[in-house]
Amino acid sequence: MALIVQKYGGTSIGTLDRIKIVAKRIAKRRREGSSLVIVVSAMSGETNRLTKMASQITDNPNEREMDMLLSTGERVTIPLLAMALQELGCAAQSFTGRQVGIMTNSVHTQARIEEIRADRLKSALADGIIPIVAGFQGINAQSDVTTLGRGGSDTTAVALAAALSADLCEIYTDVDGVYTTDPNIVSAARRIPRISYEAMLELASLGAKVLQTRSVEFAMKYRVPVHVRSSFNDNAGTVVTMEDKAMEQELVSGITYNKDQSKVTLVGIPDRPGIASMIFEAISKENMNVDMIIQNVGQGGLTDLSFTVPRGEAPRAKKILLALGNEIDVHHIALTEAIAKVSIVGVGMRSHSGVAAKTFSCLSDEGINIMMISTSEIKISCVIEEKYTELAVRTLHETFGLGEDLSSAHEEVGH
């Protein structure tokens, strides 16, 4: 009997009626002969409601207490879904993150799973029970509740699938799967039927919101096949799996973008060893994440250095830099908030050259200036002015032929 871990997100179980509908889907699947573990999020809106309560108490909530508070969201959904299944005659039981042995480190609000002690889950499965597990949460070594960060329920589901050696992990959401780009910007955007872990990882980390990046890392590490589907219909969705021959032929899988960053530029700073490391040590010591970095070729002993930080953090970056002393003065520092990062992702880039050249000429043809570039084996990212985002995405989507009919040969996958 196939073992499947299913995860239902907040909109999938956003109302009591939706919970009943999801229960029916689960019961049907069970009757068809699958062994199931269900992971659920909080009902949509619940996490925001709880966060708002905390913000009315304090501007600076303690993270341990936030985890205690936010973890209640999932703990409301699990007994309700278990009851709905029992009402349909299915043996189901709710379990918290702790009860299914999700052991994490102690980084509250952003904890990482360190170990899964799945004995109780296995014994429930052996008893023919459908375990309904609270996503997003675990406990640390002190037995305090931790949470895994926004979208952490995806990670719970994939991690449980890995721990149980499940045959498949299904992620149910409110969209039909992973698309070649944002359908709100490009109406010709198409669902990707099959994508590799590597390409999905790039898409997720570059801003496609369908799966949490860490869940994809987990799936890749443990070779868990992930199937992203909608809980609102029976459409085919997207399978995330190991690279296979069909994928190799695809030059580009998708175009993604994000507007979450801003740019800091240091103009005319001394071009000598040690300056860059001094700067980025100071930034990282303040727990600020730097994404892209470029340094120009120096001239006359001076050079320019640009990097991106999370949107809204640029002024803090400036403060950190100014505190470094008299090598960097305020006239050196330019901040640009209104930038966007547009990225082209595809495993085919590994074996095909020319994608970069085609990207640059395509943007240039539209008069879009590229401020920064970063590349990996299967990705090219360009920082551009924010106002050109939609134009850039649309033109790249067309240039790489993503709106065309994707081969139906690898369209549908069985369970």
Place this chain on the structure above:
Amino acid sequence: MALIVQKYGGTSIGTLDRIKIVAKRIAKRRREGSSLVIVVSAMSGETNRLTKMASQITDNPNEREMDMLLSTGERVTIPLLAMALQELGCAAQSFTGRQVGIMTNSVHTQARIEEIRADRLKSALADGIIPIVAGFQGINAQSDVTTLGRGGSDTTAVALAAALSADLCEIYTDVDGVYTTDPNIVSAARRIPRISYEAMLELASLGAKVLQTRSVEFAMKYRVPVHVRSSFNDNAGTVVTMEDKAMEQELVSGITYNKDQSKVTLVGIPDRPGIASMIFEAISKENMNVDMIIQNVGQGGLTDLSFTVPRGEAPRAKKILLALGNEIDVHHIALTEAIAKVSIVGVGMRSHSGVAAKTFSCLSDEGINIMMISTSEIKISCVIEEKYTELAVRTLHETFGLGEDLSSAHEEVGH
């Protein structure tokens, strides 16, 4: 330094503003030099909201799942109160029932505390932290969440006070303390400044809603002084403690009533050994609680037997009786829903006779027929027609002089 366990009920922390007010009270008390453990309920309305959600999923919710669901109410309050205290500069931390080691049996929705493993609580206190504990909940040996029944947070507070050998347990609620009777019925009702465990136990179990009966049992067993007070003012409240000389002089402490029962009467059943035990074995096997029982003196080999069951359960009792076979037919059974139990409680009854006679004549003077009587050393209960409840309470309150000024000699107690 005195160690005080404080419990705040649902109305005391019913809004975010109330949570901030309670935090200020706690912070003040802490600065005055007390070591504190705080136990809280769910915000008022929250338990009903959760119960309603379950009732929209199923008419017959599984009790393990109900416990998982309802226990979230307190888990929302504890981090919010901890944050509010941190905002005032107090070291505070939230703890679930599990985290403070409240081990219960497995009777979901009505679990009893079996053991308290307070190591973590003690170590938090040693570190100068104010622990904010979720009331009403514990875990069983399987590590499943259990709840202690309505009002169970009182029991959590008293049990923790016992486990920590605290100097005092303060129960904060929305009334000023324990009254001689319901002030809604008798405007002359007066607050009782000091009452014995025994009398409080009778009052609580007879329907005075201020303290959960089991919390009083716990307090009596472990000699925990309990102080019932309002969180909305600084009034003196009621101290529940061991019987002392001042109390001995009080004949009657209070008059209480409840309308939670109905009466089942078996008319003209065989008057022979074994009949009554057959009846009550059958009733108890169906988990129905019988409160009062009276059997008339038999005549001509037949007798009448009356007993009370929880309101609304009389029809089910009838069904159980009919299933017993042909010794009891449907014509024997009379059900009366509209009854009330009025009770007189006071430790002075132990040493003074005449209370019963005075009670009966007082009710008789008002033309109120007494259907059933039950007595203990410190209590007399009479079942009467429901419509006479207010009249009976008012006349008894006056007859026993409870509206008069209670001696101010033992009015105020220090902490």
